[in-house]
Amino acid sequence: MKKLVLFFLCTHFYFYAFTQSNEEKKAVVKETALYKKVFTLDSALFAAYNSKNLAVMKTFFTKDLEWYQDNGGLIGFDQVFMNFQSIFNRDYTLTRSLIKETLEVHPIEGYGAIEVGSHQFKHIENGKLETGTFKFLMIWKNENGNWKISRVISYDH
The missing domain is CATH 1.20.5 (Single alpha-helices involved in coiled-coils or other helix-helix interfaces)
Known part of the structure; x- marks a missing residue:
């Protein structure tokens, strides 16, 4: 016993x-420089998203982008930006905010970084605030200091 x-x-x-x-x-x-770098990139990307600036958004992604969405499957660069344009054309403005306390950043040796977290999307529809909280994972590729997202996994919709 x-x-x-x-x-x-x-x-x-x-x-x-x-x-x-x-x-x-x-x-x-x-507290690392990598965390701060990815956080800054994420903030700049979604400032462009929230202001519906598709041209700036495109600069954050590689041309061989693979975007996996649990409720939409796998799509590539061109389809991703057609989808964003469709969102921007809606009667309401959809905004994204990072839930900062969920953000994790992990290095990928010789490649870049993994960003994992949760974010919220909000818009007013029929006079009512609609909010959705979802999870994401993004793979950032660092080519000589030029950081771009090569893979996105968006889930928990």
Whole structure:
């Protein structure tokens, strides 16, 4: 019986220590230059989105873009921007805001970074504020300091 109790105590402390180290890692990640760089890029991209500036938005994506959406499948660069134009042509303005506390940035050695988080889209429709919160993952490619998104996974719609 003592061995069983000892086993459970050791297991509990191991999982506690493991969880703490992961939380500390996430906190440290948010203080890195890479985190700040991707956060700044994300902010600039969605400032262009919120102002319906399609030309500026296009500069944030690679031409071989793959966009995976749980409720829409896989689409490429041209279709993505046709979809954005369709959104911008609506009678209401759809705005995006990052839920900053959900943002994670992880390096990809020799390539760029992974950005993961949640964001909200809001618009007024029929006099009522409509809000949707969704998850995303973006792969940022760094080519000699020129950062562009090459892959997007948009999910939890």
